[in-house]
Amino acid sequence: MSDILSLSLEDAAAKLKAREVSAVELAEAALAAAQAANPALNAFSAFDAERTLAMAKASDERLGKGQGGALEGVPLAIKDLFAVEGVETAASSNILKGFKPPYESTVTRKLWDEGAVFLAKTSMDEFAMGSSNETANTGPVTNPWRSRDSNAPLTPGGSSGGSAAAVAANLAFGATGTDTGGSIRQPAAFTGTVGAKGTYGRCSRWGVVAFASSLDHPGPIARTVKDAAILLGAMSGHDAKDSTSLPEKVPDFAAAVGRSVRGLRIGVPKEYRIDGMPAGIEKVWAQGVDWLKQAGCEIVDISLPHTKYALPAYYIIAPAEASSNLARYDGMRYGLRVDGEDLLSTYENTRAAGFGAEVRRRILIGTYVLSAGYYDAYYLRALKVRRRILQDFEAAFEKVDAVLTPSAPSAAFETGAKSDDPIAMYLNDVFTVTANLAGLPAISVPAGLDGRGLPLGLQVITRALDEETMFAAGAALEAASGFDARAEKWW
Amino acid sequence: MTEAAYTLPGATGEWEIVVGMEIHAQVASEAKLFSAAATAYGAPPNTQVSLVDAAMPGMLPVINRACVEQAVRTGLGLKAKINRVSRFDRKNYFYPDLPQGYQISQFQHPIVGEGELECERDDGSRFTVGIERLHLEQDAGKSIHDLDPKYTYVDLNRSGVALMEIVSKPHIRSPGDGAAYVKTMRAILRYLGTCGGDMEKGQMRADVNISVCRPGAYEKFRESGDFKHLGTRCEVKNVNSLRFIAQAIEYEARRQIGIIEDGGVIDQETRLFDADKGVTRAMRSKEEAHDYRYFPDPDLIPLELEDGLVERIRASLPELPAEKRARFAAELGLSDYDASVLASDRDRAAFFEAAAKGRDAKLVANWVNNELFGRLNKEGLEITESPVSAAQIGELTGLISDGVITGKIAKEVFEIIWGSGESPAKVVEERGLKQVTDTGAIEKVIDELIAANPDQAVQVKEKPKAMGWFVGQVMQATKGKANPQAVNEILRKKLGV
Structure with a gap:
């Protein structure tokens, strides 16, 4: 049964539709695997098995009648930032501990509505503020990946680290995330x-x-580009x-997956070649450029001059x-309250705790x-920079159809390695924040492993409303890389 | 301005007052500014609160178009510039009756720009106040401090209700004008249907900015626009009646004069009006002022008015008090005073116009202004609660015009139909109140009277005014039904006056 959990979302949905597996079987398997893994990975913050099985049962009924949506019967993990009615939604914060939204x-x-089945809430950096998933009130999430040379726990990135870990460990067929400065793409890169x-x-x-x-973007984390396209759709x-x-x-995002990229103009921005970037990242980026060139893309050197002000x-x-x-x-x-002597101290106590x-x-x-x-x-100056960054992209998109960059400046790092250095932590977002500031579609696709056997990601950024080109280019990278490495199960 | 400025005497000479006002007017709307929750007054606490109003996690504001249209409508009524693009900002501060931790307001880019309001004083004279801007914002909830010795209770029914903040220029020059400005504004808003204007229900309240200056300084300010010519102002918050507004201005001006004349300086500060004692009290100084950290609300996009909206609203504007007053005077021949009283309030004007339809407008105006308003005042009733309908007043005055009843009898009929809903004509018919126009019958009464009172009859020849006694006697004898003109005519003839 655990084999079926390693299927892509697309294949699982097909098997469900073909009645080769029931939604209840799938849900039970996913729940069992997720609950078994949680003591080690700590990716999930809340389960509601009853709801999971009830939803799966309803999916089976629809599937039995030949009905059902695109995601019918597929268990998905939900980042703890999304309100799920009646399920604790705490943004991994003590201040919302126990909060069950009535919506x-x-x-x-x-x-x-598409038939997906709720599997569990996933842990995240508290209020989505972080790049390592170490600040959740439920404790740090551990990356299913380990370095070849050490068993030290690695962070899954953040803030959607629980979602990324769950998908990477084959515990869910996909997950929701939110990306404010890279919180979907960086953990995706860290977890393959x-x-x-x-x-x-x-x-x-x-x-x-x-x-x-103005920066929060919900989006999916999945194991294939096609799955991500189906979910985002x-x-x-x-x-x-x-x-x-x-x-x-x-548009039909999934239909763009597999579309030819021949003739697509790919911009490679020189400003993303930063000092101290690990050689492995440099290498995988060059590799990505090569892959796209071989797929018939035209490679164009571009400049996004205000990039250094983005962070x-x-x-x-x-x-x-x-x-x-x-x-x-x-x-x-609602949420936490720590009473004080008066109003001000109640505010202070509550928010401090x-x-x-x-x-x-x-x-x-x-x-x-x-x-x-x-x-x-x-603030005002930052808004001006933001406008310049958007203008940089607009100018670039006169000449190119997509921009290719690394997703993150490093592979997954050890838990605790940057906890005491906020600036080092913030630098994780250096390649991803620009797409948030400009509101552009962006994807991270696993492209290879570094010297320690850890996954690295490449990022594709496209014009506003052109997610199709993003998925087409992402799928081309995926196909060229043939990336199928998975974290070896140790949990 | 040629009229003499209002002045207050000081030990060192005369002082003038300069006042600007921020009126908070609740937008008349079914739903709140950014949520679909109801806005009805007097609902049980916390029963009109949406997820957005309670600031639940992940909730987002969506602008209520009806409120936007009301703001535009108000702006047009104030002859103001309507801004095709405006924006919402967040004003951040913590308070338990402010669930979001910020008020959504329009700080930098209001929906309505400069305009003006022609205000009317009680004596009928007029003055114009410039409008600086009008913007939309959310109201807060209500904190109730007196239900429990220890805890404060919060009612969020008002949380998120749409307010229009209407900011005047400092063009108000006396306590009375302060009240007149608010009164005129209220009338306009009620005409436009954009605010109920009921100050007791909190639908309108004013923050009053007051400063004092020496004669001549204000004129320099008006010429140059430079505020340095004016004194330092103090803001008196949340004054909620016309009387209190006038009181607050006068008290505050005298307080400031006292300080300056004692060699002190005015600190720019926020003050509260204590209605019980009629004084203002310091609330917080400029240094203690909140830093509201205004910034554009990232949950909302700029508010753009679509093509044609402003023109469509302009076309639907009702006749406003000033135009109505002019028309009442010019077309209906009402006196300035009657026209003014009737036009000053939308409901009064509507009542009058309904009653006057096809009748003698002057007579109806007289009746509405004197008999009806007098009686309503006595009973503490609003025109909308009148126990006598416009149709009844119309019919009653019609009976007078047609010579069916006398004015005196009409007053009697008025008493009978007060609250009974009866038709005046029917009352007159059933009770035999028709006036006597039969000169023979009147002559008979007069002859009898002269015969019974020969001395009085002689007196009238010397003192014609004494004829009034005979008129009264005739009326008494005929129970007021005798046609007064006929009575006068016959009496004059018979008495040789």
């Missing part, structure tokens, strides 16, 4: 999985606990409840929005950059 996020609603986000506004943010509203669509949702039709701008805008978005966690209506150090740090940074006298120097 369902639009994205998960869409997945259930595919992580994608669409254009800003493709996926509704309604019912997704907000981190930084199901998650996308206009939602009147989200004012920033795009009122655009959603600082991101670490102003994201905390600024977060400082305001997280103000609602005040102990008054409820938020971890990284969340507090970002609230402080955000509050500072929005303060009178600092707003112009920080």
Whole structure:
């Protein structure tokens, strides 16, 4: 049965449809595997087996009648940022511990409408703020991958680290993630999985606990590009409840997978060649360029001159929005409350006990950059940088159809290695934040292993609303790399 | 401005007052500014609260178009510039009745720009106040501190209700004008149907900015636009009645004059009006002012008004008080005073116009302004609660115009139909109240009266005014039904006046 869990989502869905396996069997197998793995990987923050089996049973009934959606009977893991009605949705934070929303996020609603089965909530960096999945209130998530030369636990990246670990360890056929500065793509790169986000506004943010509203992109993590395309297609669509949702039709993303990339112009930005980048990353990037060239793409050297300002701008805008978005966690209506002598001390006690150090740090940074006298120097200037970064891409997309870069500046690192150095941690997002600032579709595709046997990812960024080219180019890389390495089961 | 400025005497000479106001007017709408929750007044606590209003995790605001249209409508009523593109910002602060931890407002780019309001004083004279801007924002919930000795209770029914903040220029120059400005604004908003204007229900409240200056300084300010000519202002928050607004302005101006004349300086600060004592009290100084950390709300895109919206709303604007007043005077021949009183309130005007349809408008105006309003005032009723309908008043005045009843009898009929819903004509018919126009019958009564009172009859010849006594007697004898004109005519003839 565990073999079936290693199938792609696409194949599993086909087997379900062909009634070769029942949704209940699949759900039971996934639940058993996930629960067995959790003491070691700690990828899941909440299960609801009853719900899982009830949903699977309902899927079987539909499948039995020849009905069912594109994801009918497929168990999916859900990042703890998405509200799932009646299931603890805590954003991996003590301040929301035990919070069970009386509502369902639009994205998960869409997945259930396509027949997907809820498997579990996945752990994440608290409030999606981090790149290592070490700050969850449920403890760090461990990457299923290990270095060839050491058994030291590695981080799965973050913030969607639980989702990435679950998919990489064949515990779920796919998972939702959110990507604010790279939180889908970097963990995908660290775990040998595919992580994608669409254009800003493709996926509704309604019912997704907000981190930084203008940068938050829901998206999928999966084991193949096709699976990611199927999932993103199901998650996308206009939602009147989200004012920033795009009122655009959603193309058939999955149909773009396998489409010829011949003649596609691929930009290689020189600014992404940063100092101190490991040779393995350099190598896999060059390899990716070669693969696409061989597939008939035209390779164009391009410049995205404001790239170096992206990370600082991101670490102003994201905390600024977060400082305001997280103000609602005040102990008054839901979640944690630690009473004090008076109102002010109740606020202070609640928020001090409820938020971890990284969340507090970002609230402080955000509050500072929005303060009178600092707003112009920080926030306003960051917005200007953001515009320049978008203009860089717009100029580049006059000449090219897609941009190819590494996904992250390193492979997975050891748990604890960067916990005490926020700047080193923030540098993880150096290649990914630009697509968030510009709101562009971006995907990370596994491209090979480094010297220690750890997966590395390549990123493809495309024009707004052109997810199809992103998936086509991603699939071309996937096909050329033939990447099929999986973490050896040790858990 | 040629009229003399309102001044307050000080020990060192005369002082003038300069006032600007921020009026918070609740938008008349079924749903809140960013959620579908209801806005009805007086609902049980926390029964009109959506997931958005309670700021549950992951909830997002979606603009209510009806509120946007109301703001545009109000802007047009204030002859203001409508901004095709505006934007929402977050104003961040913590308070238990502010679930989001921020208020969504329009800080930098309001939906309505500069306009003006022609205001009317009680004596009928007028003055114009410039409008700086109008923006949309969310109301907060209500904190209730007196239900429990230890805890504060919160009612979120108001949380997220749409407010229009209407900011005036500092063009208000006296306590009375402060009240007149708000009163005129209320009338306009009620005409437009964009705000109920009920200050007791919190539908309108004002923050009043007050400063004092020496004569001449204000004119320099108006010429140059430079605020340095004006004194330091203090803001009195949340004043919620016309009377309190006038009181707060006067108290605050005198307080400031006192400080300056004692050699002190005015600190720019926020103050509260204590209605019980009629004084203002310091709330927080400029240094203690919140840093609201305004920034564009990333959950909302800029608000763009589609083509034609402004024109469509403009075309649907009702006749406003100033136009109505002018029309009442010019077309219906009402006195300035009557036209003004009737036009000042939408419901009054509507009542009057319904009653006056096809009738003698001046007579109806008289009746509505005197008899009806007098009686309603006495009973503490609003025009909308009137126990006598516009149709009844119309019919009643029609009976007078047609000579069916006398004015005196009409007052009697008015008493009878008050609350009974009866038709005045039917009452007159059934009770035999028709006036006597039969001169023979009147002559008979007069002859008898003169015969019985020969001395009085002689007196009238010397003192014609004494004829009034005979008129009264005739009326009494005929139970008020005698046609007064006929009575006068016959009496004059018979008494030789």
